[in-house]
Amino acid sequence: MKGAFVLLLILVGFSGMAFGQTLSQWFLVQDSIAGMSYVTDLPVTAIRYGTPGKIYRWHWDGNSDNLLLELRETNKKGTSFKNGGTLNMVGLSDKELKWVREVNYNSSELKQQGSYYFLTDKKKNFCIDPETGAVLWENKNDFYFIEPFLNIGVGYPIQSMSNKLTAVNLSNGKELWYRDLDRSFGWDDAYMLNDSVLLISTNGLRAVHLVNGAGWSYKANTTKKEIGKMIGVNAFGLLLGVFTGVYTYQDQPDVASDMVSNMLIDPDESIVLASRDQIARVDNAGNVLWTTPLPEKITSKSSLFLVDSVVYMINRGYAQYNGGFSMIGDPYLAAFDLKTGNRLYLTLILEKKEFIRNFQVVNDMLFVVFEDKIGFYRLGDGTLIKEKVIELQKDEHLDAFVESGIYWKRNDSEFTDLISEFSNYNLMMTTQGRVFVLTDSLERVFAYDKEELYHIATQNPRYALITNNDSDFVVLDASDNPVAALKASGEMFLYRDKLYFFDKDSFSEIDLSQLSQPASISVWQSIFKQVSRFIPNSYN
Secondary structure (H helix, E strand, C coil), rough: HHHHHHHHHHHHHHHHHHHHCCCCCCCCEEEEEEEEECCCCCCCEEEECCCCCHHHHHHCCCCCEEEEEEEEECCCCCCCCEEEEEEEECCCCCCCCCEEEEEECCCCCEECCEEEEEECCCCCCCCCEECCCCCCEEEEEEEEECCCCCEEEEEEECCCCCCEEEEEEEECCCCCEECCCCCCCCCCEEEECCCCCEEECCCEEEECCCCCCCCEEECCCCCCHHHHHHHHHHHHHHHHHHCCCCCCCCCCEEEECCCCCEEEEEEEEEEEEEECCCCECCCCEEEEEEEECCCCCCCCEEEEEEEEEEEEEEEEECCCCCCCEEECCCCCEEEEEECCCEEEEECCCCCCCCCCCEEEEEEEEEEEEEEEEEEEEEECCCCEEEEEECCCCCCCCCCEEECCCCCEEEEEEEEEEEEHHHHCEEEEECCCCCCCCCCCCCEEEEEECHHEEEEEEEECCEEEECCCCCCCEEEEECCCCCCEEECCCCCCCEEEEEEEECCCCCCEEEHHHHHHHHHHHHHHHHHHHHHHHHCCCCCC
């Protein structure tokens, strides 16, 4: 037996050295046990790839074999990053290092947008070939939106307040057209209206044909500058200076912004948009079909949705003030006829110092969520049916309705999707991660603590990884049956049947096919991997 074991060690040693020669010497490769398969009752092995530097960020486009690692230099203690670093493209299949590119983080930043990689350096934007690391072209624009099928990106000059919106052919970096489009407060939304027209929400609507720049615009008031207030402040500052010798002066007015709704696209491909003073319907050629005034003093950020031929508006009671969140206006509900714009009703919600945090529509009922209570209204006429104060813990607030991806652990072998379990109830999550199961009359049926609940970290059609602490994970199959338990980090993704996860100086790979392999194969793999841990590392 002893001789057989020595022979096994020798065989494993040769096996490990041969395996090591197929990997890039850039990695320090180690095998480890990452968990246990419930199907085979055998350990789940992971391959850890140590990197020669700290992982600052990582990028994967969701489809390709390429993994881009940003490795950044640190101080001697490893507690803070320095400016030097490298971009490193790794092939996931063979773990070969495809290319390395130095980067100075004092002046440069890498951005991944879809399958495109851009390296900004001062006022230039370099498009990087993911296969070679070479610069394909350079431009001076930072892209706000990319359309991959047309291979066109639109954006504004880097490190500039210019409103010159430019379209760029992403295959060669050539500029196609430019238009002036205000971006003082950013874009509120962007949506492909069809296969070639981009619809942008910023101070109204702007439709642009991505190939030639043609299009139309509809202006709306989504901001408010308080010039009168600035004049008053400066007058007081001047008067104060006369008496004290200390003058104060405000050179820019305070600005309330983001007083706009989502872009609601109706079945006729017309667009409905609410701003701070009116709601309008515009057809896809830019013709205004109707406008209806809104109470300007109380209107702020809003949400629109369509049921049959009625547009419903929820005024949330908040907006941005000088770039930060602020309660502005008052919450209210309103309904409008889609064809004519006639207002059917407007219901004020008399909440002082409150805003609408979330809402949900169930049949003809609208549930509206505040800090510690939920009210539900009849959509047909906007009348309040009932309000319910929810008993909460200290510093806990109501947050959002649960739609999917939350599991309850019944026992070690059964995890239940709460949405499936309580399909006829309302699930409300709090800021502390608890979930309440509520009837339509807002009576509490169950309350689940955060420790009992799991959320999906990553998934594909075959597997879902769920966790309640971002370090211990349960692998569920397509039928929500637990098939394995794993130790990993919360930064992860699934590519085909392999799981990748990251820590500060390595990434690991777990082949999930081993979760259900025949026991005879898995046993030998487990033995070989465990024994190989005692073989001198041939990768150093």
